[in-house]
Amino acid sequence: MIENLALSSQGDYCAFSFMSRQIVDRMPEPFRTGLKTSKGWRQENDRGGLAVTNCVTMLLPEVSNEDSFCLIRMGYESGFHTSNFLGLGDEMK
Numbered sequence: 651m652i653e654n655l656a657l658s659s660q661g662d663y664c665a666f667s668f669m670s671r672q673i674v675d676r677m678p679e680p681f682r683t684g685l686k687t688s689k690g691w692r693q694e695n696d697r698g699g700l701a702v703t704n705c706v707t708m709l710l711p712e713v714s715n716e717d718s719f720c721l722i723r724m725g726y727e728s729g730f731h732t733s734n735f736l737g738l739g740d741e742m743k
Contacts, residue, residue: 662711662712663710663712664709664712666709667704667708668702668703668704669703669706671699671700671702674703674706680731680732681724684722684724684725684728684729684731685705685722685724685728687724687727688728690704690705691723706720708721
């Protein structure tokens with residue numbers, strides 16, 4: 651947990667990570683493939699494939715009238731693919 655984390659002056663958030671690696675296979679595409687192509691995922695595998703991954707972080711607000719945030723670490727090309735999939739920005743050619 652990160653104490654006193656403030657995003658855009660909207661209040662304090664608590665960060666949660668260390669998600670079970672088994673849950674990754676239940677994530678929808680293209681998030682699952684994007685995460686599995688990330689540098690962080692490869693480094694975790696190289697260190698022995700721990701039971702948890704630090705490639706997903708949830709930021710939960712301390713008050714109920716604020717939004718939550720989900721951060722997913724992805725590989726370079728997967729990030730662009732996901733951006734295109736979501737209709738964000740111009741497609742990479």
